[in-house]
Amino acid sequence: xxxxxxxxxxxxxxxxxxxxxxxxxxxxxxxxxxxxxxxxxxxxxxxxxxxxxxxxxxxxxxxxxxxxxxxxxxxxxxxxxxxxxxxxxxxxxxxxxxxxxxxxxxxxxxxxxxxxxxxxxxxxxxxxxxxxxxxxxxxxxxxxxxxxxxxxxxxxxxxxxxxxxxxxxxxxxxxxxxxxxxxxxxxxxxxxxxxxxxxxxxxxxxxxxxxxxxxxxxxxxxxxxxxxxxxxxxxxxxxxxxxxxxxxxxxxxxxxxxxxx
Numbered sequence: 510x511x512x513x514x515x516x517x518x519x520x521x522x523x524x525x526x527x528x529x530x531x532x533x534x535x536x537x538x539x540x541x542x543x544x545x546x547x548x549x550x551x552x553x554x555x556x557x558x559x560x561x562x563x564x565x566x567x568x569x570x571x572x573x574x575x576x577x578x579x580x581x582x583x584x585x586x587x588x589x590x591x592x593x594x595x596x597x598x599x600x601x602x603x604x605x606x607x608x609x610x611x612x613x614x615x616x617x618x619x620x621x622x623x624x625x626x627x628x629x630x631x632x633x634x635x636x637x638x639x640x641x642x643x644x645x646x647x648x649x650x651x652x653x654x655x656x657x658x659x660x661x662x663x664x665x666x667x668x669x670x671x672x673x674x675x676x677x678x679x680x681x682x683x684x685x686x687x688x689x690x691x692x693x694x695x696x697x698x699x700x701x702x703x704x705x706x707x708x709x710x711x712x713x714x715x716x717x718x719x720x721x722x723x724x725x726x727x728x729x730x731x732x733x734x735x736x737x738x739x740x741x742x743x744x745x746x747x748x749x750x751x752x753x754x755x756x757x758x759x760x761x762x763x764x765x766x767x768x769x770x
Contacts, residue, residue, distance in 0.1 A: 534580055541581035544571035544588025551595020561599025567592025625746040628724045633658075633737045636721050638692065638714040641701045646714060649741070651688040656737040657760050659691045660728045663703045667750035668732045672707060674753040678760065679711045687760060692716050692725075736760055 547567030554560030571589035575582065633656075635649045648656065659675065661668035679689055689711035693700055697715040704713050720726055724746075725735075734751060736744040736759050745759055 536577070536579055538581050540570055540574035540577075540579060541584035541588060543567075544574060544585050544592060546588075548588045548591025548595060551592055552598065554595070554599075559599075561596050561603065564592045564595030564597075564599060568596060624727055625724055625743075628743050629745060631743055632741050633735065633743045634722050634725070636725060638716050638719070638721075639697075640712050640714040641697050641704060646690065646712060648690075648737075651737075652741050653739055654686055654688060655739055655744075655760050655762070656688040656690065656735075657756065658735040658737060659689070660693070660725075660731050660733045661691050662693050662695055662731055663699060665731050671732055671750040672709065674751065674756055676708065676710055677753050678756050681757065682761070688712070690714065692721075694718070738762065 544567050547563050547570060551560045551564030551567060554563060567588055571585045571592060574585040575589070579585075633648060635647060637645055637647045640646050648658070657675070657678070659668075659671070661671070663669075675689055675691070678687070691709075691711060691713045693713070693715055694717060695715060696717065700713055700715055703709075724743075730748055732748075732750055734747045734756075736746070738744045744762070747755075747759075751759075
């Protein structure tokens, strides 16, 4: 007997020849049951991401079954339908959660913004903090030039996105024309290495659990930025990260005499 024929008899599933009816029956029932089970499981679990994953797996299994034209086609079709519904349901709930989270965050941001409205146009209360170089910094020392006062943290993702914009603003506007101060509740020994690593060129200070008085103690989300004008009045308060153009426009109030654009 030729060697190729011997190999085929030993391993018919690798020969490319049609499967026997028994093999088709086994493959058909296995894939059909698997797709149906995944579809059934995906529906109640569609409220979480696991349901969408199970539904997607059910779609794949059902598609394999149907493409091979195996027995138990009706069961595979039902598995496909249920899996599609489970996948769609899971995706829908993910979208719903995302919209609700965005809406909730927006409402919280608006509520936080409203909390500072009464301070806009009022003198900014003085505060004294120690920067990461162990130098005492007082807000009143900067009277006569605008101040950007940012509450932030090294673990805050929006804060980290804003840091390069503040660095760019410091490069564009010299210290004698604009003060930029970043305040964090983190210890100084954590802030200093961060500042060195990212080349932060503006003043950073650790305030720990120190009470700064109102309105500063009302900061509950970060980044929160106070814009203080030359007269020491709170010009505006923003919650959330700001772009370079936003920082520059609000901080300078229309002034354009900078080192660079």
